[in-house]
Amino acid sequence: MTEMSENDPTDEGPIQVRAQIVGHPWDLWGLSQIFDGDNALKISVQGAPKPSGAPSPNLAIPEERDRFARVGHDRMAQLSAAVLDRHTLADIDLRVIAEEAQALVTHVNGVAHLLDPEFRHVRLTGVTYVGKGGNGSKSIAEWTANKAFTGLGRHPSQAQFALSVIDASRGDPALSFVLEAWQLPLTWASLYLIWDRIAGTSGAAKGVAAKGYLTEAEIEDFRASANMARDFRTGIRHGSPLNKPRSAPLLRLVDGQILMQRLTLKWIGDRLAEGQG
Structure with a gap:
């Protein structure tokens, strides 16, 4: 995990927090239809356009080919909710925010699976915040952990x-x-x-x-x-x-x-x- 921040503790909010989520384009679009921000919890999934049929990358374009090699058909979207926002920069603790965001994503996945058995869960990849006096981010990557030893092939x-x-x-x-x-x-x-x-x-x-x-x-x-x-x-x-x-x-x-x-x-x-x- 990486964490960056730049702020003035005396600055007042409100501080908008956004969670970056990754998933299949159809599943992200479906979530954006259910969670449009017009609800008591202010849950919103943004940046998830409706796909046209089954997504298919244009492998003739280097950027598309490289992206597909890294993450397949997955795309990124933004998840926001009232529970994630903060009143002042002094309230910001990215570790706590990341835990709250993960809990929210878990519950979103759970209810989506109940509504659509073919739903593929989305993943939290990071959180960001923007305030009058600064901004910050925390990246949550799912990479293979590095190591300097293997127990295989030793005998x-x-x-x-x-x-x-x-x-x-x-x-x-x-x-x-x-x-x-x-x-x-x-x-x-x-x-x-x-x-x-x-x-x-x-x-x-x-x-x-x-x-x-x-x-x-x-x-x-x-x-x-x-x-x-x-x-x-x-x-x-x-x-x-x-x-x-x-x-x-x-x-x-x-x-x-x-x-x-x-x-x-x-x-x-x-x-x-x-x-x-």
């Missing part, structure tokens, strides 16, 4: 293992399911899919512990954390409120990931050794 055994697993998965529905679940976005819900499938082939929780895949305490910690997590960012598994919160601290999502990785590797090892495929 010849990795290639042998990977090929063996892929070969076995072609005739093993359970193994195929688990591999597909591992490529889902990391959430408690996706990790629980892995747990469910492996436990279902191993005699449930007692069988998993008896085989030495995980200890009973680790199983209890994982299941409790997955079922009791209430943070949407980590992908909560249940929507019902907690009537009896757990006394012990819940695991972090990364700790749950490590447990399911250990479980999966041990389960796969036995499955390959037994020739189940």
Whole structure:
């Protein structure tokens, strides 16, 4: 994320805040028809002209070709709402505004999916504000995170293992399911899919512990954390409120990931050794 600002704290508002959203041209246009600013919440989607048929870039134009290579058919529009605006520059906190904008975009996506099953959600890419004494912006990019290391290719055994697993998965529905679940976005819900499938082939929780895949305490910690997590960012598994919160601290999502990785590797090892495929 990047943040820029230039303001005089003594300047008075109102301060207009705009959120930049990206999505398919038809979905952006549809939102602009529902949210035209003439509503109690002053929600407005602007800069989304009505497409003519299915969008098709003119690849003969370098700018169109480059844009299509970067973002496909997506276009940008502006989202505004009364809840995002501020009275004075002193009220500006771009981190707070970005969180409010993301919550608004999430709710807009939710109601749009209810109205149109073929709606493709729009994404927040940044927020900007303009006041008498200055302006500022915060960019929220969804790029692949940079890193300086990979755990792949570090030992010849990795290639042998990977090929063996892929070969076995072609005739093993359970193994195929688990591999597909591992490529889902990391959430408690996706990790629980892995747990469910492996436990279902191993005699449930007692069988998993008896085989030495995980200890009973680790199983209890994982299941409790997955079922009791209430943070949407980590992908909560249940929507019902907690009537009896757990006394012990819940695991972090990364700790749950490590447990399911250990479980999966041990389960796969036995499955390959037994020739189940």
